[in-house]
Amino acid sequence: MKPKYIVLDRDGVINVDLFDYVMDTKDFKFEEDSYEALIELGKNGYEIIVATNQKCINLGLISFEGIEKINNYWIDLVAKAGVKIKSVEVCPHRDEENCDCRKPKTGLLKNAENKHKISLKNCFFVGDKISDIECALAHGCIPILVKTGYGLRSIQERGSRENLTIKKNLNEAVKFILNEA
Ligand SMILES: [Mg+2]
Ligand SMILES: [Zn+2]
Incomplete structure (x- = not known):
């Protein structure tokens, strides 16, 4: 099977966005049916790239290793079902640092x-924020906005993006993607 790639935002897509930072594995809860969606993607030959802004690192709230530990926690749960997450790309920077990787910039995808x-x-590219959508469009990916996390707010903010594909959650987005392919 020729590999197909998909980009996913993490907070508000894979896990429940706490509207605060996920600082510990106990704060990491899969969004409804997102675990199943990840497994379904893997079974259908998709290689999963996660692109996540985590400015909490450079705000000094958590170390890079701390974020890695949280990611390893859920990646291991997904691996138990035989699905490997290919890559988790993390931007640790704050807005003021003006890096090339904080979404909507596309550095994480280039990495x-x-x-x-x-x-x-x-x-x-499935995300819950307009910054995800802008990152996807800037890089030539096909964006899908989910209503979980910041999604409902993002629908208000989408401006002129009238024909943006919007799905209830990651699982519904994955069903749509698998039907399209
Ligand atoms: Mg998000
Ligand atoms: Zn960055």
């Missing part, structure tokens, strides 16, 4: 592309 020698152009 994954360079690391794995792949292209993420024309891949689906």
Whole structure:
């Protein structure tokens, strides 16, 4: 099976956005049916790239290792069902640092592309914020906005993006993607 790639935001897509920072594995709760959605993607030959802004690192609230520990926690749960997460790309920067990777900038996608020698152009990118949508469009990915996390607020903010694909949650987005392919 030729690999297909998909980009996912983490907070508000994979896990419940606390509207605060996920600082410990006990704060990490899968969004409704998102675990099943990740498994379904894996079973259908999708390689999963996660692109997540975590300015809490450079705000000094948690270490990079702390974020890694939380990611390893859920990645291990997904791996138990035989699905490997290919890459988790983390931006630790605050807005003021003006980095190249904080979404809507596309550095996280470029990092994954360079690391794995792949292209993420024309891949689906599922996110709950307009910054995800803008990142997807800037990089040539196909954005899908979910209503979980900040999604309902983002629908208000979407402005002129009238024909943006909007789904209830990651699981519904994945069903849509698998039907499209
Ligand atoms: Mg999010
Ligand atoms: Zn950054």
